[in-house]
Every structure is written in C-alpha cells, then in structure tokens.
Amino acid sequence: MRHKYKKGLIPTFLIVALVFTGAWGFTQYKIKRDYRTRLNSQYQRMFYDMKDNIETVQTSLGKALLSKSKESNILLLTQIYQQAYFAQEKLSQMPVKHKDLEKTSKFLNQVADYSFAMIQNHVNGKDLSDKQRQNLFKLKDYTQNFSSELQDIHDKIMKGRLNFNIVRRREDSKLKKANEDMLNTGLSKYEEDQMTQYPELIYDGPFSDKVLNIKPKGLGDKEVSKEEAIEIVKDFLGDKKVTKVTAFEEGENKKGANISAYTFSVSPKNKEKEQAIYIGVSKIGGKVIWMENPRKIKKKELSEKEAQKKALEFLKEKGYENMEPNYSLKYGDANLFNYAYKDGEVTVYTDLIKVKVALDDGEVIGYDASKYLKSHHKRDIPKPELTxxxxxxxxxxxxxxxxxxxxxxxxxxxxxxxxxxxxxxxxxxxxxxxxxxxxxxxxxxxxxxxxxxxxxxx
Amino acid sequence: MKRKVILLVSIVTIIIFSSVALYSQIYLKPEETINKEEKTREVLTKAPISKVLYWGARGQDVIDVQSKLYRWGYYDGTVDGIYGAGTYRAVRRFQRKNGLTVDGIVGPKTAEALGLSFKTKTSNRSVSRNDNVYLLARAIHGESRGEPYIGKVAVAAVVLNRVEHPSFPNSIASVIYQPGAFTAVSDGQINLPPDDESVKAARDALNGWDPTYGCRYYWNPATATSRWIWSRKVVIKIGKHWFGN
Incomplete structure (x- = not known):
C-alpha cells in the first residue's frame, strides 16, 4: 500500500509541474502576441499617415506650380514644408534598415527645406525663377513615384500579406524574412530605381548639397607633417606638461572629415591617476582645432570673472586677438566661455571659439575652435546702408x-x-x-x- | 525511492522559481535602479520647485518640502505630498527660526533656505536643455561604457551629426530611437542611469566638441554584424570604435 502511494507521487508532481509550466507559457505567449499586435498597429498607423503626407505633398506641389499668386503659393509651400517633414519623420521610424532609406529620407528633407527656401523667396517679393520651377517640377515627379510605390505596399497590406513585425525572434525567421523583404524591397526598390538619379539641389538651406560639401576657410594652406603636428601640440599645451604624445589611428577616408586632422592623446606629466588630454590638429595650416582635458577639478577657488580673464589671456597667447566674450555656461566646477571674433566695430558671430576653464587653478581644460576655423576669412564687410x-x-x-x-x-x-x-x-x-x-x-x-x-x- | 521524489520535487521547484525570477528580472525593473536613476535626474535638475506652495497644494513639490522639514525636525507628520495644517505649522516654524517672513507659504526665499532651487520665471520653464543632455547621456552610457572619455564625446557627436544631416531624422530623440540604429536602444541598455562622465561628455558634444570631424557612423569591428557597415570609410579609430562616413 505504501509502495503504491509513493509510485503515484512522481507522475502527480510531473503533471502539476507540466500544467504550471503550460499555463505560464500560455500567458507569456499571450503577452507576446499582445505586444506584437500593438506594435503592428502602430506601424500601420504610421504607414497610413505617411502615405497621406506624401499625397498632400504631391498635390500641393502641383497646385504651387499652377498658382500665379505669391500669397497662395506661400500657403501651399508651407503645407509642403510641413507635410514633407512629417513624412520624413515617420519614414525614419519605420522598421526598415536605414541604408535602404537613406536617399529617400534625404529627398524628403530636401523637399521640405527647398519649399522653405522658396517661401523666403516669396516673402522677399521674388517670383519663382524658371530654374526653381523646374526643380519643383522634378520634386513633384519623384513624389509621385514614391507615392505609387507606397500604394503598392498598401495593396500588399490590404491582402494581408504584409505585416510590420520584424521585431521577432529568429525562430520564425522565414516569415519574418518574407515580411521584411516585402516592405524593404518596396521602399528600397524605390530608393534604387529612382533616387540614384535624383539631382543635387542647390539653394539656401541647411540641407542643401552646397552646404554639405563646404570647405573650411580659416586654415591657411601650409601642409603639416605628423612630427610637426606633435611639436604644435607640445607648444600648445606647454612642454612641461607633456610626457608622451600618441596619435589615434586614422582611416583611409581623408575626405570624409569636415576638417582633416591629426588627433592625439597626450599623457600629462607628474600627475597621477589623471586621464589623458586629447587634442586635434589640422593637417592643413597646423591649427589646433579642439582640445579636451577631462580631469577632475579639486576645489573651486576662482570666481567667474577671474576665469574669464584666464580664458582671454589664453586666447591672446595662442594668437587670437580681437576676441570678444559672448556668453558663458557653468559646467560643474568649470566655466565655458564663448568668444566671437571682432572685425573692427563688427562682431562676427560665425567665428566662434569656446574655452573651458577649471575653477581650481584656472587651467584651460577645453578648447574648441572648429567653428572659427571653418568660417574665418578676410571679409569685405560692406558699409551699412542704414543708420x-x-x-x-x-x-x-x-x-x-x-x-x-x-x-x-x-x-x-x-x-x-x-x-x-x-x-x-x-x-x-x-x-x-x-x-x-x-x-x-x-x-x-x-x-x-x-x-x-x-x-x-x- | 523517497530520495528520488525529493530530488524531483526540488528540481521542479527550482525550475519554476528560476523561471519566475528570470521573468521578473527581464520585465520588472529592480527598485534600486529606479532610485539611482531618480537621483541622477535630481542632480541634473536640482529638483526645481515649479510654483509657490501654500495650504492645499499637492504633489511632488510638497513631498520635497515635507521631507526636508522632516529631516531637519520641523515636521513630524507623514510625508504625503499634501500641504495641510501640519505642513503649514512646520513651514512657519522653519521661517521663524531662519529669519524669513513668517507667512506659511513656500516662495522663492523659503525654498532657497530649504536648499531647493526655485524657478521664478514660469514662462521659461518649458525651455530646457537638460532633457536632451540627459537623453544623450543615456545613449552614450549604453553605447560606450568602458571607452575612453573622448570616445564617449565622439559617440554623442555622431548622434548630433546625424541630426544635422538630411539623410537622418531631425531631432536627437528621433535619431537615437530610429529602429535598428543603436544597439543600446534595442537591448534596453539605454535605460540605465548614466554616470557623471557620460553627462559631461553629452554636454561637451552639445557645445560643439566633435572628435570625429563630422562622422555619421561608428561601429565596433569586433562585434559589427552588418556587412554593409564595412562599406563605410573610416576617418578615425578611437578606443574600440571606428568612426566613418
């Protein structure tokens, strides 16, 4: 009798455990399904919104081309500007790899940006030039194609063959692959077929191709070798402070940098446990672009005014005269000062240098002249027409x-x-x-x- | 036989408990992290009081005031976030002791004496740079813990360079949360509270420091899974990361 009782115990436990695990597994599955559905709905909603945005852009572009009144054109362009931004925003949050959206994304941003430039044009009382009309016409063409691509994707969604769940585990990767491919090929096909021929747009806006390829103006033209650059670093930081200068490894992409430069990590002398100082020197002109010394700051002893004086002295010493203090920021126990170049009586806000001063001993622990070096040049500032x-x-x-x-x-x-x-x-x-x-x-x-x-x- | 049963029972129990433990670890945040996170946020914003507090007020601001008063022995009621008679008397006591106008209202001066920062201009409250600093700091922390300081600034700079570029979204949050863009977002590490160094690096990047000279991509050659990323051209290598365009 006792024996039998014992024998029954094991299967009972096993069954209880099984039921328990099963129930647990089922809730897990339900939760997962719930999340998945919700995510899918979010993506679908985003997709529909985007489709609407694109269609509005398309029709408004057509209307803007037809309209002869500047006033209504401004309204239409404002709509294009806004809707294109919305579409770009949604597109970038789609579960598609960025590399497949890169150009489409840029296209939408430029549509928005270009419309804004045209709005300004109108506000300044100018009509659209032939060239600008042509550009708008091209943009309309591309939008139209994009919109029909979205229509195709939409048809697939309607037939239930596509859902956006790519955030799945690898196990059902076959299904995932099929889904991903459909959305991806849809969007990336558009990118490949259409966007490769998309022309460069030159206009006055932050996303214009002209702005993207801008060259620094304030460097001079002397090329500097790595050895010379190391000397420049030692000179900049003061020879006493430097024990070892190590260069960061560079890639082969020299043109990829907006200022091509040598970058060094410097081990400071006589200071235990201190982190390295980092510094970048331009290859052309041998100018220090930036410096960063992330050391700990002991006790605050200097006032903001004294620190300000130290920063200005530092700039003078480095050969930057005529710098005018602009605004300052507290940075824990350091202060960041912003200086703008002063050309005679005129403050030039494009030529900025930032100097960070530690409030313990007044050492300059941060320096950034990239803005200055990118834009500083000898200017012919015109005489103001107005008093x-x-x-x-x-x-x-x-x-x-x-x-x-x-x-x-x-x-x-x-x-x-x-x-x-x-x-x-x-x-x-x-x-x-x-x-x-x-x-x-x-x-x-x-x-x-x-x-x-x-x-x-x- | 008996031993077998005991063994079996204990195995089953262990399995169940460990799965429950695993479950809660994945889906529920340990309280400790939350507290730490709140603390970092507090440091960042210095717990500003947003309005003048008086009898009848409720909310987090009142809790801040009450807990201060409680700690210093002016208040002996419960810290419940309701500005009632007890809090009123405590505030008056505090004001009398500290030579402030005794009115039982927590205005700028009283708040300052309590060590709570006070935003006087409510019109500007909506504009703040702290939120972006904090978000960026979290991204840095999740992406580049253990990297040299300048590697952290570089990662933040990449985020900001993307914001400026037409091929990418136009805000810091959209860039960081773009699907598949950052592993720290996919695996949830972005939700860890950032350390001081990450906050500092985020501020440096926002103020214009860019050790990558305009790069929009970075990857760790040891762990990068995307074949496509290798087609990017490297500009500079900092720590474990390669930065390129």
Whole structure:
C-alpha cells in the first residue's frame, strides 16, 4: 500500500509541474502576441499617415506650380514644408534598415527645406525663377513615384500579406524574412530605381548639397607633417606638461572629415591617476582645432570673472586677438566661455571659439575652435546702408532696447548677413532682434534664457 | 525511492522559481535602479520647485518640502505630498527660526533656505536643455561604457551629426530611437542611469566638441554584424570604435 502511494507521487508532481509550466507559457505567449499586435498597429498607423503626407505633398506641389499668386503659393509651400517633414519623420521610424532609406529620407528633407527656401523667396517679393520651377517640377515627379510605390505596399497590406513585425525572434525567421523583404524591397526598390538619379539641389538651406560639401576657410594652406603636428601640440599645451604624445589611428577616408586632422592623446606629466588630454590638429595650416582635458577639478577657488580673464589671456597667447566674450555656461566646477571674433566695430558671430576653464587653478581644460576655423576669412564687410536710427524703425516700439551694435550673423545655407543687433526686454523676457543693415529686413529673433547654469539663446 | 521524489520535487521547484525570477528580472525593473536613476535626474535638475506652495497644494513639490522639514525636525507628520495644517505649522516654524517672513507659504526665499532651487520665471520653464543632455547621456552610457572619455564625446557627436544631416531624422530623440540604429536602444541598455562622465561628455558634444570631424557612423569591428557597415570609410579609430562616413 505504501509502495503504491509513493509510485503515484512522481507522475502527480510531473503533471502539476507540466500544467504550471503550460499555463505560464500560455500567458507569456499571450503577452507576446499582445505586444506584437500593438506594435503592428502602430506601424500601420504610421504607414497610413505617411502615405497621406506624401499625397498632400504631391498635390500641393502641383497646385504651387499652377498658382500665379505669391500669397497662395506661400500657403501651399508651407503645407509642403510641413507635410514633407512629417513624412520624413515617420519614414525614419519605420522598421526598415536605414541604408535602404537613406536617399529617400534625404529627398524628403530636401523637399521640405527647398519649399522653405522658396517661401523666403516669396516673402522677399521674388517670383519663382524658371530654374526653381523646374526643380519643383522634378520634386513633384519623384513624389509621385514614391507615392505609387507606397500604394503598392498598401495593396500588399490590404491582402494581408504584409505585416510590420520584424521585431521577432529568429525562430520564425522565414516569415519574418518574407515580411521584411516585402516592405524593404518596396521602399528600397524605390530608393534604387529612382533616387540614384535624383539631382543635387542647390539653394539656401541647411540641407542643401552646397552646404554639405563646404570647405573650411580659416586654415591657411601650409601642409603639416605628423612630427610637426606633435611639436604644435607640445607648444600648445606647454612642454612641461607633456610626457608622451600618441596619435589615434586614422582611416583611409581623408575626405570624409569636415576638417582633416591629426588627433592625439597626450599623457600629462607628474600627475597621477589623471586621464589623458586629447587634442586635434589640422593637417592643413597646423591649427589646433579642439582640445579636451577631462580631469577632475579639486576645489573651486576662482570666481567667474577671474576665469574669464584666464580664458582671454589664453586666447591672446595662442594668437587670437580681437576676441570678444559672448556668453558663458557653468559646467560643474568649470566655466565655458564663448568668444566671437571682432572685425573692427563688427562682431562676427560665425567665428566662434569656446574655452573651458577649471575653477581650481584656472587651467584651460577645453578648447574648441572648429567653428572659427571653418568660417574665418578676410571679409569685405560692406558699409551699412542704414543708420542705427533707420534700422531702429524696423523694431517694435515697445521693445525696450538696452544695447545696439553691428554684427555679422550666419543665415540659412551658411551665408553671412550684416545686421544691427538690438538686445533688450519684451514682456519680461530677454530678446535679441537682428535687422539687416543693408535693407532693413528683420533677419532673426533670439530669445535669451538665463538659468542657474548660464545663458541660452534660442 | 523517497530520495528520488525529493530530488524531483526540488528540481521542479527550482525550475519554476528560476523561471519566475528570470521573468521578473527581464520585465520588472529592480527598485534600486529606479532610485539611482531618480537621483541622477535630481542632480541634473536640482529638483526645481515649479510654483509657490501654500495650504492645499499637492504633489511632488510638497513631498520635497515635507521631507526636508522632516529631516531637519520641523515636521513630524507623514510625508504625503499634501500641504495641510501640519505642513503649514512646520513651514512657519522653519521661517521663524531662519529669519524669513513668517507667512506659511513656500516662495522663492523659503525654498532657497530649504536648499531647493526655485524657478521664478514660469514662462521659461518649458525651455530646457537638460532633457536632451540627459537623453544623450543615456545613449552614450549604453553605447560606450568602458571607452575612453573622448570616445564617449565622439559617440554623442555622431548622434548630433546625424541630426544635422538630411539623410537622418531631425531631432536627437528621433535619431537615437530610429529602429535598428543603436544597439543600446534595442537591448534596453539605454535605460540605465548614466554616470557623471557620460553627462559631461553629452554636454561637451552639445557645445560643439566633435572628435570625429563630422562622422555619421561608428561601429565596433569586433562585434559589427552588418556587412554593409564595412562599406563605410573610416576617418578615425578611437578606443574600440571606428568612426566613418
């Protein structure tokens, strides 16, 4: 009897365990299915939205080409601008490999960007030129093709042959493969067939091909060898500080860098447990582009003013005269100062150098001149056509102006514009208004936000 | 026989418990991480109080005030986030002791005395750079722990270079969360609280430091699985990562 009882025990336990595991497995499966469905719905919704966006872009482009009125064109272009951005945003979040979307993504961004440039064109009172009309026409063509590709994908979804679940385990990879291929081939086929012939668009906007291929202006033309660059590093940091200079390995892609440079890691002398100092020197001109010393900062002993003085001395020592302090940021126990180049009476906001000063002993622990080196050149700054007073008329009367000066500011498509800068207060907040000194147009408005860390301009 | 039964039972129990443990480890976050994360966030934002607090107020701000007062012995009620009579009296006591205007209202001065930072201008509250710094820092932490400092700045710079480039999404969040773009996002490591170094590296990158000179891709040659990535041209190698275009 006892024997029998024992014998029955094992299967019972096994069955209980099996049932338990089974139940657990089933809930897991249900949860998984639930997530999958939800994800799939999200992707589907995104897809439909995107399709709508593209169709709106397509029709609006057609209307904009037909319309003769600048006013309604501005409205249409605004719509294109917005819808193309939305479409790009959604496309980039699709579960498709980025490499298959790269060009389509760029195309949509440029459609948006180009429309914005055309809006500005219209606002400035100009009509579309023949060239611009041609461009818009091309863009419309591409959009149309893209839209019909999306229609094909849509038909597949409707027939239930496609769902977006590629976030699956490898086990059902056959199904996954088929799905992925359908969406991928759809979108990447478009990319391959159409986008390879897509022309370069040259216009004034941040995504224009012209801007992407810009060359640095402030380097000079002397080529520098690696050995010379090491000397430059030692000179820059001070010979006393340096024990060993090691170069980072470079790739074969010399043209890929926006400034081609040697990059070094420097072991500092006499300082235990300290991290390395990193520094980049341009191959042409031998200029220090950036430096970064991520060391720990002991005790704060300097005030912001003293640090500011150290930073300015540092810049003078490195041969950067005429630099004007701009704004500063607190950085833990360091301060970051931003300097702009001053050409005579004119502050040039494109030529910026940043200097980070440690507040324990005033050592410069960070330096970035990449902006300066990219844009600094000898400028023929034109004489302003407007006087201060004339420019002031373009500013709202209730704007409480505290300071006026002449500046060069960057504008869309890395152009430079001579402006009067009016800084002051409006409705309790700080703003800067830029008025073009040649034609009195309002170029830009910045809001200044001050918090405990420093000043931020938006 | 008996031994066998015991053995079997214990094996089954172990299996069940370990699977439950595994399950909870994967799907439920340990409390410790959450706390640590909150702490990092607190350091980052210095727990700003968003408005003036008085009798009847509720919420996290009140909890902050109550816990401070409780720690310093002014308040002996429960820290419940409700500004009631007890909190009111505690605030008055605190104000009297510290030479502040005794009104029972937590305004900028009282908040400062409590060591809580106070945002006076509510109009600017919506604009903050901290959120992007924090997101970027988390991405760096997930992607390049154990890399040299400059390797971290470089990873952050790649994210920002993508934002600037037309082939990629146009915001930091969209770039980071683009499907398949970063492994730290796919495996959830991005949700780990970042360390100080990552936060610092994120700020450096946002302020313009770019050790990659404009690169938009990076990969670890030892672990990269995509064949396509090898068609990218390398610009510079920092630590374990190769950076290219």
């Amino acid at each position: 201060k007073e004339e420019a002031k008329e373009s500013v709202r009367q209730d704007f409480d102006i505290e300071n006026i000066r002449l500046t060069v500011i960057p504008s869309r498509g890395s152009k430079e514009v001579l402006c009067y800068e009016f800084s002051g207060k409006y409705m309790g907040s700080d703003y800067i208004v830029y008025i073009n000194a040649l034609n009195g147009r309002e170029e830009q408005i910045l809001q200044i936000i001050k918090d405990e860390d420093g000043t931020l301009m938006i």
